[in-house]
Amino acid sequence: MLGDLYASALSEARAREEQIGISALEAMIAEGAAPLDALTALSPTETVRVIAEVKRSSPAQGDLAQIPDPQLLAQQYEAGGASAISVLTEQQYFNGSLQDLAAVRKAVSLPILRKDFIATEYQLLESRAFGADIVLLIVAGLEQPLLQRLYDFAGELGLTALVETHSAEEVSRAVDLGAELIGVNARNLTTFEVDRGLFERVADQIPAGITRVAESAVASLSDVERYREAGADAVLVGAALVQDSDPAQLVASFAAVS
Numbered sequence: 001m002l003g004d005l006y007a008s009a010l011s012e013a014r015a016r017e018e019q020i021g022i023s024a025l026e027a028m029i030a031e032g033a034a035p036l037d038a039l040t041a042l043s044p045t046e047t048v049r050v051i052a053e054v055k056r057s058s059p060a061q062g063d064l065a066q067i068p069d070p071q072l073l074a075q076q077y078e079a080g081g082a083s084a085i086s087v088l089t090e091q092q093y094f095n096g097s098l099q100d101l102a103a104v105r106k107a108v109s110l111p112i113l114r115k116d117f118i119a120t121e122y123q124l125l126e127s128r129a130f131g132a133d134i135v136l137l138i139v140a141g142l143e144q145p146l147l148q149r150l151y152d153f154a155g156e157l158g159l160t161a162l163v164e165t166h167s168a169e170e171v172s173r174a175v176d177l178g179a180e181l182i183g184v185n186a187r188n189l190t191t192f193e194v195d196r197g198l199f200e201r202v203a204d205q206i207p208a209g210i211t212r213v214a215e216s217a218v219a220s221l222s223d224v225e226r227y228r229e230a231g232a233d234a235v236l237v238g239a240a241l242v243q244d245s246d247p248a249q250l251v252a253s254f255a256a257v258s
């Protein structure tokens with residue numbers, strides 16, 4: 001399945017590249033604002049940081065919410081005290097787009113994570129051109145030399161990489177890259193199985209000084225509390241927020257966990 005997700009994301013990127021070439025992206029970057037300092041925005045503090053996600057559907061979870069106005073949702077997240085916003089931009093499986101990313105960029109002043117299956121320099125350039133400050137790099141989906149190349153290029157563009165892992169072995173590959181922001185995804189992207197205990201089993205493998213993000217499977221406050229007790233500096237929450245009638249209030253309750 002992870003291979004299908006990358007194949008789809010890459011074919012979408014190739015189609016976009018026929019419309020907007022590399023030099024056009026570089027011009028957009030030159031004209032746009034500098035990226036925000038996401039590492040500072042997500043740095044450890046007395047309460048857990050919340051990265052709130054704009055996600056309409058996923059292959060693991062099906063249709064979650066229509067989200068006709070991603071800007072409004074992002075503003076509700078910001079009002080609730082989110083530290084960053086995550087936007088799914090993959091179209092075929094997640095029903096997202098780069099237009100969603102650009103719209104959210106205009107609506108909030110928080111750092112924005114582009115959530116997609118990034119495997120090329122072109123996708124990193126477009127992330128920056130459309131206003132992302134953070135990009136997701138998934139260890140399970142990329143061989144180490146390519147992962148390192150993308151990590152380094154993201155840094156050259158001023159992007160912060162959230163390096164996503166799903167095992168102790170992947171955590172050590174993320175550390176080897178020099179990652180300063182490491183995520184542990186409770187959801188296996190090949191089988192879609194959710195393992196709520198994974199974060200607490202691998203968190204200790206992440207050296208002090210690196211910001212730790214617990215990703216996925218937060219259904220309620222007690223899940224946030226469990227991740228926090230296990231050492232999460234931040235939690236990344238999607239489904240629970242997009243399906244709630246008061247996302248600002250739910251973000252606020254999560255962000256109050258100390």
Ligand SMILES: O=P(O)(O)OC[C@@H](O)[C@@H](O)c1c[nH]c2ccccc12
Nearest residue numbers: 185215216217218236237238239240
């Ligand atoms: O909806 P959830 O269970 O709160 O999960 C959010 C986020 O962690 C999840 O969307 C995610 C984490 N890593 C990914 C990689 C690709 C696509 C999606 C994801």
